[in-house]
Amino acid sequence: MARLSLASLLLPGLGQYLDGRRARGLGILGVILAMLGLIWWSLIPQHLSLESRPIPLKGDPANLAWLVVPALIWAWNVWDAARPETARGWIPVSLASIMFFVIGWQAAEINPPVLASNVDRVMLIIRPMLEPDFIQARAEEREGWVELLVPCPAEAPMTTAGSDHAIGVALDAPCGSVGDTLTVTATGLTPDVGVELIWQSPIGDFFPLRQADNPTEFRVEKPDAQGNLTTTFVVPNAIPPGIDPTLPQEQRLYIRQSRPLGGWELSTNGRFILQGIYETIALALMATTLGTLGAFPFSFLAARNLMSSNAFTLGVYVVVRTILNIVRSIESLIIAIVFVVIIGLGPFAGMMAVTVHTIAALGKLFSEVIEGIDPGPIEAIRATGANWLQIIRYGVVPQVVPAFTAFTIYRWEINVRASTIIGVVGGGGIGFFLIQWINLSDYRAVSAAFLAILVVVQVMDFVSAKLRERLA
Amino acid sequence: MLEVQNLHKVYPNGTRALTDVSFNVEDGEFLVVIGLSGSGKSTLLRCVNRLIEPTQGKILWDGVDVTAATGAELRGVRRRIGMIFQQFNLVKRSTVMTNVLAGRLGYVGTAGSLVGLWSAEDKAQALRALERVGLAEKANARADALSGGQQQRVAIARALMQNPQLILADEPVASLDPVLSHSILQYLEQLNREEKITVVCSLHFLDLVHRYATRVIALKDGQVVFTGLPQEIDKARFKEIYGEDAIEVKAGLSA
Numbered sequence: 063m064a065r066l067s068l069a070s071l072l073l074p075g076l077g078q079y080l081d082g083r084r085a086r087g088l089g090i091l092g093v094i095l096a097m098l099g100l101i102w103w104s105l106i107p108q109h110l111s112l113e114s115r116p117i118p119l120k121g122d123p124a125n126l127a128w129l130v131v132p133a134l135i136w137a138w139n140v141w142d143a144a145r146p147e148t149a150r151g152w153i154p155v156s157l158a159s160i161m162f163f164v165i166g167w168q169a170a171e172i173n174p175p176v177l178a179s180n181v182d183r184v185m186l187i188i189r190p191m192l193e194p195d196f197i198q199a200r201a202e203e204r205e206g207w208v209e210l211l212v213p214c215p216a217e218a219p220m221t222t223a224g225s226d227h228a229i230g231v232a233l234d235a236p237c238g239s240v241g242d243t244l245t246v247t248a249t250g251l252t253p254d255v256g257v258e259l260i261w262q263s264p265i266g267d268f269f270p271l272r273q274a275d276n277p278t279e280f281r282v283e284k285p286d287a288q289g290n291l292t293t294t295f296v297v298p299n300a301i302p303p304g305i306d307p308t309l310p311q312e313q314r315l316y317i318r319q320s321r322p323l324g325g326w327e328l329s330t331n332g333r334f335i336l337q338g339i340y341e342t343i344a345l346a347l348m349a350t351t352l353g354t355l356g357a358f359p360f361s362f363l364a365a366r367n368l369m370s371s372n373a374f375t376l377g378v379y380v381v382v383r384t385i386l387n388i389v390r391s392i393e394s395l396i397i398a399i400v401f402v403v404i405i406g407l408g409p410f411a412g413m414m415a416v417t418v419h420t421i422a423a424l425g426k427l428f429s430e431v432i433e434g435i436d437p438g439p440i441e442a443i444r445a446t447g448a449n450w451l452q453i454i455r456y457g458v459v460p461q462v463v464p465a466f467t468a469f470t471i472y473r474w475e476i477n478v479r480a481s482t483i484i485g486v487v488g489g490g491g492i493g494f495f496l497i498q499w500i501n502l503s504d505y506r507a508v509s510a511a512f513l514a515i516l517v518v519v520q521v522m523d524f525v526s527a528k529l530r531e532r533l534a
Numbered sequence: 535m536l537e538v539q540n541l542h543k544v545y546p547n548g549t550r551a552l553t554d555v556s557f558n559v560e561d562g563e564f565l566v567v568i569g570l571s572g573s574g575k576s577t578l579l580r581c582v583n584r585l586i587e588p589t590q591g592k593i594l595w596d597g598v599d600v601t602a603a604t605g606a607e608l609r610g611v612r613r614r615i616g617m618i619f620q621q622f623n624l625v626k627r628s629t630v631m632t633n634v635l636a637g638r639l640g641y642v643g644t645a646g647s648l649v650g651l652w653s654a655e656d657k658a659q660a661l662r663a664l665e666r667v668g669l670a671e672k673a674n675a676r677a678d679a680l681s682g683g684q685q686q687r688v689a690i691a692r693a694l695m696q697n698p699q700l701i702l703a704d705e706p707v708a709s710l711d712p713v714l715s716h717s718i719l720q721y722l723e724q725l726n727r728e729e730k731i732t733v734v735c736s737l738h739f740l741d742l743v744h745r746y747a748t749r750v751i752a753l754k755d756g757q758v759v760f761t762g763l764p765q766e767i768d769k770a771r772f773k774e775i776y777g778e779d780a781i782e783v784k785a786g787l788s789a
Binding site for chain 1: 617
């Protein structure tokens with residue numbers, strides 16, 4: 063006994079190992095080594111640090127105090143080596159759990175107060191999301207514009223005006239400087255329907271003019287009963303940084319009027335969402351079909367019970383199985399990045415990625431179905447003198463059809479979900495639009511896309527569940 | 535004639551299933567193999583058509599070395615040996631007809647059979663085989679809709695499709711009740727007498743052995759401990775084969 067304790071004192075777990083409790087000995091050694099490694103790592107000062115995100119407590123000498131945990135476990139291990147029947151297993155397990163929990167907490171940078179401290183930022187996203195941009199009131203948009211130079215050049219120019227619906231726009235001056243008050247006259251407007259005044263900067267950006275006394279609200283003016291409008295405005299400073307403000311630039315004032323026609327129509331983003339959903343469903347359907355067809359032959363080659371008859375087939379089994387396992391462990395999103403490089407942006411790349419992942423995932427699932435079938439019929443068919451393909455066709459296929467069908471439908475459900483996100487890396491479908499709206503902070507479109515995805519996924523889940531129910 | 539010479543089988547886990555087993559089966563015999571569970575009966579039968587690879591030894595059938603056959607040659611041997619199993623081994627989700635037609639697989643082309651195309655001749659033969667076991671009206675039923683006895687008759691019909699010269703029956707009645715046991719063995723006996731098909735059959739119940747066997751071999755721990763006529767198995771022999779504590783149980787209903 064003393065000899066085993068001494069062994070464990072010198073090297074944790076050695077006593078247990080010599081005592082024949084090898085797994086326990088190796089486990090103790092592994093846990094203590096992992097702990098010492100972690101403590102050592104947490105003591106090293108950070109060489110590479112991102113200013114804003116230092117790893118908490120990394121390099122803090124106080125971490126040395128953690129040594130007490132492996133020391134306690136070391137002591138427990140000496141006790142365990144001598145008297146395994148009295149040494150309680152929960153002692154080192156709970157000690158180790160506490161330490162790994164605290165270190166895990168640090169490494170994951172868990173910081174609950176942040177959850178509550180950014181409410182105002184959250185509201186900026188939530189508020190537009192409550193108004194999904196999918197449909198809009200039907201309306202007729204009309205606009206006219208007038209162009210002027212800001213600031214005025216030495217030689218007075220002519221103003222030019224344009225319109226798409228016979229809205230005439232004129233200014234009282236051909237040019238103006240920032241801060242000048244000008245008068246604009248518009249004709250041909252629809253009477254009594256609000257008009258927006260929108261400024262276009264030299265590089266083409268649009269800025270709706272704001273109310274002088276309430277800058278958070280846009281200006282909306284009402285034309286008179288004849289459809290004429292005369293109003294004044296202040297020339298805004300719309301020259302982007304980096305451009306010489308003394309150089310006269312062409313800028314425009316737009317007069318825009320939106321006349322409600324009654325009823326509702328798809329908004330522009332709504333049409334994009336429909337197109338994206340349409341692409342997503344088609345992509346998922348094609349990927350599932352092609353993936354199932356691809357997985358089918360592989361699954362037989364990856365089924366041990368069919369491939370163990372000789373060394374060659376066993377080799378094929380090992381190779382196919384390994385490839386399926388490797389491919390399966392790569393997210394379709396990552397495979398999609400590769401296909402986007404090969405094929406280019408669009409649904410084809412996404413479909414290829416989801417197909418490849420489906421082949422690997424279903425190939426594995428199918429092969430496990432095959433491995434679980436009743437070997438009796440296979441034996442019986444083999445006994446008739448049938449060859450390998452005939453054994454598959456008559457002994458295996460009839461047994462696996464229900465499970466294969468169920469897995470395929472289930473996979474279709476997964477693929478619909480995968481296809482909604484595959485566009486984020488350029489693989490087509492709704493995700494392709496979604497990521498752009500997220501980048502543009504167009505949260506009304508984002509929320510509409512979310513809703514569309516929700517509906518599609520729910521419908522697919524329901525249909526898939528019903529189909530599988532009927533098969534069972 | 536089937537000649538088994540010095541057959542050994544050692545499983546990869548070290549189990550010695552058969553040790554130096556030798557015996558001959560003349561054409562037209564109804565040979566019954568008896569012995570306790572685990573005595574090597576199933577292994578022996580499966581070695582004959584190479585569902586299990588023997589470790590050592592030779593099996594000659596009509597002068598052909600079965601143990602040396604490979605690929606198409608082995609399939610050619612197998613297709614003339616029908617096999618019947620304790621668990622029937624039908625494809626449960628397929629129809630009775632498909633199960634019976636599967637017995638022809640060794641004779642037909644791969645492409646046609648893969649898409650399920652069968653000649654009118656094969657279909658007619660399948661129907662005749664089903665008629666023979668009294669199940670013609672069940673041809674389109676699913677195999678799992680049939681009772682155990684019916685399933686075993688379908689399995690016999692499947693074996694018949696092979697036009698076999700030899701039928702291996704591995705405990706064909708162990709999953710059936712006594713009445714059905716006799717019914718199934720009578721079909722085998724009929725084939726043995728009328729078609730001159732050699733039958734090698736393993737059985738549990740001694741009264742069935744006495745009733746059907748023309749000759750008996752007994753296995754104990756993978757070795758042949760008795761070869762002879764069924765009536766030679768007296769009390770002493772019985773204890774020798776089955777051990778001192780064994781008590782004979784009858785399948786009942788002597789037919």
